Amino acid sequence: MVPIARRNLLADKVKLLVAVGGVTLAIVLIIVVHSLYQGVRREMDAFIRDLPGDVWVVQQGTTDLVFSNSHLPEDAALPIRKVEGVRQVHSLNGRLMAFEVEGREVRTYVMALDFAGGSGIAEGEEFVPEQGTIILDHTFAKQAGLSEGDELKFGEESFTVAEVRGIGNVLVTQFAFITPEAYRALFDVPGAVNYFLVSVDAGVAPENVIEPIAEVVPGSAVYTTDAFAGRASEKGTGDFLPIIRVILVISFIVGLAVLSLVIYSATIERAREYAIMKVIGASPLGLYRIVISQSIFIAVVGFGAGVGLAFGFNEVAGDLVPQFITYIRPRDIALVFGITILMSLVASYLPINRVARVEPASVFRA
Amino acid sequence: MTTMQVERGLDSGPSSAETILDVRALTRVFGAGRAAVRAVDNINLTVRRGELVLVMGPSGSGKTTLLTLIGGLLRPTSGTVRVDGLEITSLKERQLTKFRRHYLGFIFQSFNLLDSLNARENVEVALNFAGVGGRKARKRATALLTDLGMADRLKAKPQTLSGGERQRVSIARALANDPQLILADEPTANLDSRHGHEVVELLHDIARQQRRTIVIVSHDHRIRDVADRVLWLEDGRFHELAEGNAQQSALLDTAGVLYGAAPQAAAAQPAVPPPRERRGAWFPWRRA
Numbered sequence: 001m002v003p004i005a006r007r008n009l010l011a012d013k014v015k016l017l018v019a020v021g022g023v024t025l026a027i028v029l030i031i032v033v034h035s036l037y038q039g040v041r042r043e044m045d046a047f048i049r050d051l052p053g054d055v056w057v058v059q060q061g062t063t064d065l066v067f068s069n070s071h072l073p074e075d076a077a078l079p080i081r082k083v084e085g086v087r088q089v090h091s092l093n094g095r096l097m098a099f100e101v102e103g104r105e106v107r108t109y110v111m112a113l114d115f116a117g118g119s120g121i122a123e124g125e126e127f128v129p130e131q132g133t134i135i136l137d138h139t140f141a142k143q144a145g146l147s148e149g150d151e152l153k154f155g156e157e158s159f160t161v162a163e164v165r166g167i168g169n170v171l172v173t174q175f176a177f178i179t180p181e182a183y184r185a186l187f188d189v190p191g192a193v194n195y196f197l198v199s200v201d202a203g204v205a206p207e208n209v210i211e212p213i214a215e216v217v218p219g220s221a222v223y224t225t226d227a228f229a230g231r232a233s234e235k236g237t238g239d240f241l242p243i244i245r246v247i248l249v250i251s252f253i254v255g256l257a258v259l260s261l262v263i264y265s266a267t268i269e270r271a272r273e274y275a276i277m278k279v280i281g282a283s284p285l286g287l288y289r290i291v292i293s294q295s296i297f298i299a300v301v302g303f304g305a306g307v308g309l310a311f312g313f314n315e316v317a318g319d320l321v322p323q324f325i326t327y328i329r330p331r332d333i334a335l336v337f338g339i340t341i342l343m344s345l346v347a348s349y350l351p352i353n354r355v356a357r358v359e360p361a362s363v364f365r366a
Numbered sequence: 367m368t369t370m371q372v373e374r375g376l377d378s379g380p381s382s383a384e385t386i387l388d389v390r391a392l393t394r395v396f397g398a399g400r401a402a403v404r405a406v407d408n409i410n411l412t413v414r415r416g417e418l419v420l421v422m423g424p425s426g427s428g429k430t431t432l433l434t435l436i437g438g439l440l441r442p443t444s445g446t447v448r449v450d451g452l453e454i455t456s457l458k459e460r461q462l463t464k465f466r467r468h469y470l471g472f473i474f475q476s477f478n479l480l481d482s483l484n485a486r487e488n489v490e491v492a493l494n495f496a497g498v499g500g501r502k503a504r505k506r507a508t509a510l511l512t513d514l515g516m517a518d519r520l521k522a523k524p525q526t527l528s529g530g531e532r533q534r535v536s537i538a539r540a541l542a543n544d545p546q547l548i549l550a551d552e553p554t555a556n557l558d559s560r561h562g563h564e565v566v567e568l569l570h571d572i573a574r575q576q577r578r579t580i581v582i583v584s585h586d587h588r589i590r591d592v593a594d595r596v597l598w599l600e601d602g603r604f605h606e607l608a609e610g611n612a613q614q615s616a617l618l619d620t621a622g623v624l625y626g627a628a629p630q631a632a633a634a635q636p637a638v639p640p641p642r643e644r645r646g647a648w649f650p651w652r653r654a
Contacts, residue, residue: 001499002487011482112650276478281467281495361439
């Protein structure tokens with residue numbers, strides 16, 4: 001079959017380039033914004049999952065680590081430990097903290113993980129540095145210009161950077177760990193901890209200890225790690241989800257507008273040719289297929305270019321702006337592809353109407 | 367001015383087996399009330415297989431409207447059009463599309479080629495629309511264009527072709543699906559004398575050698591020489607030449623033209639008139 005759609009498009013390369021460019025930009029914007037959203041979600045989710053424990057005990061009403069506070073009685077660790085199926089209990093404390101680095105103020109969310117009893121070797125050692133040292137998230141370290149061996153000062157206290165690694169980075173908040181002793185010395189609220197992280201015995205489902213723990217810790221809310229990670233991710237990203245959606249809608253509209261305009265003008269320009277094709281026996285469906293093929297061709301090429309550019313953009317932006325954490329999942333690419341196809345179909349609607357109204361007899365006019 | 371409708375009394379026309387086009391009481395009115403215009407007014411016409419009929423007449427006489435009605439591109443106000451026994455006036459749009467694909471070939475004044483396609487592809491698309499694709503379509507398009515002296519211009523875009531070449535591509539496209547009836551609207555109007563002559567000869571050959579029926583609407587004198595019949599259309603009706611009519615005389619100044627052929631005369635004609643001696647095989651594109 002003669003590829004009429006492709007020939008028509010390639011006949012005007014400038015217009016084709018403009019159309020593909022418009023769709024590409026829209027796709028880049030959609031993917032980058034969405035990947036930023038997914039990146040934040042993933043970081044929050046990963047941070048919570050990386051910490052030890054199968055169950056999180058938090059104060060009722062607590063949504064996440066960053067945007068809400070949780071205070072639990074420190075002595076609740078003992079009754080939690082006694083719940084059947086519980087193997088270990090850790091306490092976790094944290095707060096946003098400003099440090100001074102070479103005269104500059106830098107902020108990070110400082111946490112301290114402490115073993116609060118139980119059987120077996122304590123988990124989460126990778127989150128407990130040596131006394132007088134601090135483990136930094138690499139994004140924060142890069143942003144603050146810190147590396148291993150550097151010093152951070154907080155009042156009279158100073159911390160040597162013991163390790164820089166990917167701990168957790170949620171847009172404006174990066175996590176760091178100091179020792180429980182140092183944390184107590186700096187911020188101690190007597191008799192209170194922020195969270196308990198509970199590990200269960202092998203073969204015990206985390207869900208099975210939720211109710212018993214909630215009973216022994218009045219005013220608490222108990223979640224499996226999965227559930228709390230989901231809740232925190234939701235909270236961490238939920239507030240800017242509507243903004244993301246607006247940007248996505250705008251991107252979609254921009255792509256759609258460019259595509260529609262190009263396909264429509266191409267159809268108008270070739271109205272006579274559509275009439276000719278009608279005269280020589282093209283079915284309406286065949287003509288609609290030409291219009292849709294043109295639209296899909298532009299959209300798919302724009303999509304391919306857009307995906308490539310989005311990956312490239314994320315790489316460069318991530319290097320230049322450390323907080324710019326993105327994550328592109330295969331299913332997001334599939335979703336954007338679906339959006340692209342939808343865009344091309346919607347963009348074909350008006351041109352198809354125009355083609356339907358083309359009068360074949362008009363070809364007899366010289 | 368003495369006028370007379372021609373091609374009346376179709377019952378006395380040629381046998382239906384040989385009839386490719388049968389138009390009865392065909393009328394097309396544009397507008398309504400006082401503004402109504404009868405572009406085609408109660409026309410009857412029978413054309414046989416292999417016949418080349420030329421329809422002449424002044425601008426606005428209804429020639430092109432007649433052609434579009436025969437081609438199923440316009441619905442008549444009343445009357446019927448039968449092509450190869452198929453009454454097309456009652457067909458639905460989808461059926462009309464199929465009808466055009468298989469029964470009709472169109473040749474236009476302004477060629478109406480698809481600019482983005484090359485010569486061969488312009489012919490191929492007509493085959494594609496009729497369900498013939500791939501190599502088969504390409505082979506047939508190539509063969510048709512080669513027969514028309516376009517073998518070395520297969521991949522040329524319409525913009526790079528001369529008027530005569532474009533019209534030959536248009537003719538090849540019209541022949542692609544082996545139609546019984548070819549409708550040509552001023553096929554030589556945009557061509558110079560030489561190319562116009564080529565196209566006229568070509569159309570004559572197609573009618574004679576391939577026994578295709580051709581209805582041509584034209585002002586071109588040269589076509590009279592090859593036409594089996596010349597019909598004069600004025601105010602939507604066929605008319606006989608009136609002596610002293612300057613307009614007609616300007617167009618029809620040569621003896622031997624069968625304008626306003628009476629039905630009896632038409633019936634008396636052989637289904638395929640013998641080739642005229644004076645027309646030798648003048649095919650400049652075949653000389654090489």
